[in-house]
Amino acid sequence: MTEQLVYPLLLILASLNSPAQAQAPVQAQTQQQIPRAYQGEWNMRVKDCGTSRNDSTLRLSKDSISYFESTGPVKTAVTRGKELVLVAELQGEGETRLHAAHFQLSRNGRKLTDVMSTPPLVRHRCPERRD
Numbered sequence: 001m002t003e004q005l006v007y008p009l010l011l012i013l014a015s016l017n018s019p020a021q022a023q024a025p026v027q028a029q030t031q032q033q034i035p036r037a038y039q040g041e042w043n044m045r046v047k048d049c050g051t052s053r054n055d056s057t058l059r060l061s062k063d064s065i066s067y068f069e070s071t072g073p074v075k076t077a078v079t080r081g082k083e084l085v086l087v088a089e090l091q092g093e094g095e096t097r098l099h100a101a102h103f104q105l106s107r108n109g110r111k112l113t114d115v116m117s118t119p120p121l122v123r124h125r126c127p128e129r130r131d
Contacts, residue, residue, distance in 0.1 A: 028080040033062040042112050042123035049126030
């Protein structure tokens with residue numbers, strides 16, 4: 001399981017230090033929780049927000065991450081500018097596993113790109129639900 005986590009983390013670290021980012025004066029910072037700008041529900045299609053009509057649903061709270069069939073606490077969060085890197089311990093589909101994620105928030109904060117997906121997966125911020 002360690003190898004499954006180490007390789008993605010190395011990719012994340014390499015991308016944070018890529019030449020394209022070399023001009024950026026912003027330093028990476030370890031956070032105690034997911035910053036508010038990233039919190040909320042995200043989906044590939046805004047019309048599917050609040051439903052389970054597709055498996056692109058992502059929910060980020062201050063201390064957890066939830067995908068369509070997996071959820072768990074965030075063990076560490078690192079930010080740099082509009083980038084967020086998470087390591088979480090997910091439970092779902094009959095197993096518990098460590099999971100690394102690397103997200104890029106759009107300038108206007110309305111799109112969140114999972115840069116580890118191939119091709120990168122863009123999700124849209126869902127409107128806040130009024131329960």
